[in-house]
Each structure stands twice: as C-alpha cells, then as structure tokens.
Amino acid sequence: MILKPTAMDTIIQSSTVELLQTHGITVAPRARSEATQFKAGHEVVGIIAFDAGDVAGQLTLVVPAPIYRGTAQGRSTQTTHADWTREATNQLMGRIKNRLLQFQLKLRTHIPTVLSGAALERQNRGRSYPHIAYVFGALRGEVVVTIDASLAKALLEYSNASILVPEGELILFD
Numbered sequence: 129m130i131l132k133p134t135a136m137d138t139i140i141q142s143s144t145v146e147l148l149q150t151h152g153i154t155v156a157p158r159a160r161s162e163a164t165q166f167k168a169g170h171e172v173v174g175i176i177a178f179d180a181g182d183v184a185g186q187l188t189l190v191v192p193a194p195i196y197r198g199t200a201q202g203r204s205t206q207t208t209h210a211d212w213t214r215e216a217t218n219q220l221m222g223r224i225k226n227r228l229l230q231f232q233l234k235l236r237t238h239i240p241t242v243l244s245g246a247a248l249e250r251q252n253r254g255r256s257y258p259h260i261a262y263v264f265g266a267l268r269g270e271v272v273v274t275i276d277a278s279l280a281k282a283l284l285e286y287s288n289a290s291i292l293v294p295e296g297e298l299i300l301f302d
Contacts, residue, residue: 185275
C-alpha cells in the first residue's frame with residue numbers, strides 16, 4: 129500500500145538523515161510502510177518509548193553492524209555497537225521531539241534501551257501494534273526506523289514557535 133506523505137514523515141526522515149550524517153553515515157530515504165508485527169533479524173535494535181496525551185508508543189532504530197563499523201570517525205574504540213545504537217536512538221528521538229514542539233506536540237520520552245531483533249520479536253509476540261517503518265538506503269545496507277502509528281498519524285498544528293532547545297544543547301534532568 130502506498131501511504132500519503134505527511135508532515136510527520138518529513139520530520140522523521142529528515143531527522144534520521146541529519147543525525148546519521150553527523151556520524152558520517154550517508155543515507156537516502158527509501159520506502160515507508162505500515163505493519164503490525166516487528167521483524168528484525170539484526171543483532172542490535174535501539175528502542176525508546178514516548179507518550180503525550182493520546183499518543184504513546186515506541187521508536188526503534190536498526191543500524192546494521194556493517195554500517196556501524198563504518199562510523200569509526202569521532203567515537204572511542206571502546207564504544208560497542210549496542211552503546212552507540214542506544215545513544216543514536218536517544219538523539220534521534222530528541223531531534224523528533226524538538227521539531228514536534230513547533231506543532232504543539234510535547235512528547236515525554238523514556239530511557240532508551242537496546243535489544244536483539246530476536247528478543248524484541250519475542251517481547252512483542254502476540255501483540256499487534258501498528259507502526260510505520262521507514263527504510264533508508266546506505267552504502268553497506270539499510271537503516272530502519274519504526275515509529276508507533278499513533279504518532280505517525282497525530283494531528284499537527286504549526287505554531288511558528290521557535291525551537292526551544294537548539295540542536296546539540298545539553299539538558300540536565302532532575
């Protein structure tokens with residue numbers, strides 16, 4: 129099924145492209161699709177939950193090992209694929225959250241985590257949750273971002289408000 133592009137698609141796709149570019153990974157948005165089951169044969173999947181009123185769910189990020197290994201610039205040799213994916217998932221959700229503030233949608237995000245694709249499938253077995261999957265082509269494979277369909281279909285009202293937190297700004301939590 130071909131889904132009509134939305135403002136949310138633009139926010140998610142541009143946030144992903146920009147984030148990965150900061151890590152030296154060039155990607156191009158490909159297809160997006162709606163699904164009810166999460167299928168990931170990858171060793172590491174970043175997950176972060178979010179909620180805001182009628183919107184609740186999770187965002188996942190899959191960056192395959194061959195793509196991760198190509199990101200050596202600017203990271204410690206002790207950084208594991210899981211650690212990097214957890215932080216990239218957090219940064220991606222932060223970028224999306226920041227952009228949604230301009231549309232009167234204030235998301236509350238939770239602590240990011242990582243699971244293997246198999247563990248995530250086991251965790252979600254029997255649960256049918258609609259999500260939108262965004263695929264990005266890279267030189268060494270495909271990056272996949274999934275987001276709960278409730279966020280992808282949220283009504284957005286542009287407010288012309290300035291972004292409250294500039295990219296890269298440190299926010300300390302109490």
